[in-house]
Amino acid sequence: MAARIQIPSQAKQGEVVEVRVLIQHPMETGYRHDDVGHLIKRNVINALSCRYNGVEVFRADLSSGIAANPYVQFYTVAEASGDLEFTWIDDEGQQGSERQSIKVT
């Protein structure tokens, strides 16, 4: 799954930084029908987690109520240089991850 993360490449220690993530996923609701009338099985990203240097700083439970190609923006305190790593899993057990580094001065 393609995914995009946007965080400032660098920040001052203690600064509150904006974190944005966009993940390519249909977030199939389970309420749609295909063109021969069969119900398309539900498959959504149900859990999303962000670990900053290994410590979870953000977590979300998602459902079919979140739009396709889910977008989330939140904030985190720039504590130390390192990596923000996103991991997620969908109803079919497919996992995804993406990381981005930040330099904290």
Place this chain on the structure above:
Amino acid sequence: MRRREFLAGIAGTLALPVAAFADDEVLDPLAAKVARGAPVRKGKVKIVLPQLADNGNSVPIRITVDSPMTATDHVKSIHLYSERNPVSNMANFYLGPRAGKAEIDSRVRLAGSQKVTAVAALSDGTFWYDAAPIVVTLSACLDES
């Protein structure tokens, strides 16, 4: 039916959704479940949602909670509810003092005009909420592409 009565009837129908949206003091009972019986007060939470959705498949939403986000006073979680979607609990976001700021942006699916509710659970054990109305119309043309 005489024309005047017909027009008055139409006017009454159009007025109805507006009146329903004005009454946002009643918390969605499904949203209240988060607090497991504790009182959920209106305040501290602010939902920003467009008044009219461009398309119900993807509507931008921002939830902000007024909180210093310190170790002793912060937002633990934000729970988002729809009153009309087949799945009422749309999402839950878990924060903490490392967030620095209690603000979440996302894009949601809304199955028709409704009220969206956000309940915030604070570290002191209190619960707060906000609710926002939105009008969602169907697409003008059928698309079977």
Place this chain on the structure above:
Amino acid sequence: MSRAGLAVTLLAFAAAAQAQQRAIPLDQIKSGSAFLGQDLRSLQNDDFANPGMLWVQRGETMWRDPTGKSKQSCASCHQDAKSSMRGVAARYPKIDTASGKLLNLGGRINACRVDHQGAEPFRHESQELLSITAYVARQSRGVPVSASIDGPARAHFGAGEAAYRLRRGQMNLSCAHCHEANWGKRLLSETVSQGQPNAYPAYRMEWQTLGSLERRMRACLSGIRAEMLPYGSPEYLDLELYLAWRAQGLPVETPGVRR
């Protein structure tokens, strides 16, 4: 004929060729983004959050991937797409000099795959074709649309215009009925656009995914309860050329965001 006389004649000829009757004058043409709400317009301009950028990102990876019997990537010949592909999408559809056929950007990419990379063409509306097409078109963002209708393209342009004006479907409507005669007016809660193609491939909220101009035309056909022509039909290609001529000067906005 004197040189000046020749110049005047040539200018008059060029003017006549360009002076195809335009139902919407060039100074009144508007991109679909002018008919969007504030939210979707901002989303389109958000280089990070525009969902179409997920396909562009994938296309960027594909650009560098060696493929086919040649084991060459697009980059092997075209190097950095930012410079080599700038302005390319704005000139499509166009006649391919090698085959003499009218090709849209996707068709041109597939021709490259088959002829130069020894690879299979991507299927219509496949994730691969959408991604690479969106990536290439993205490099022309801001460049004015300028498709040529001269020479062999002229016949396709004529067929495209005829297709544009043909009444179809249960509703017995042509493209012109909505997008020429009634653009700017309301259809239920939406404002009818001019049906301009400059933002495609685009992320359409109704599809919840990125799709091609061809798919958008199929959507219109289903909307007027007309039979959707199969992907790859020559009518779509001719229409694409007509639409590109009609959109002359509008900036490429790929990947667009639309309702």
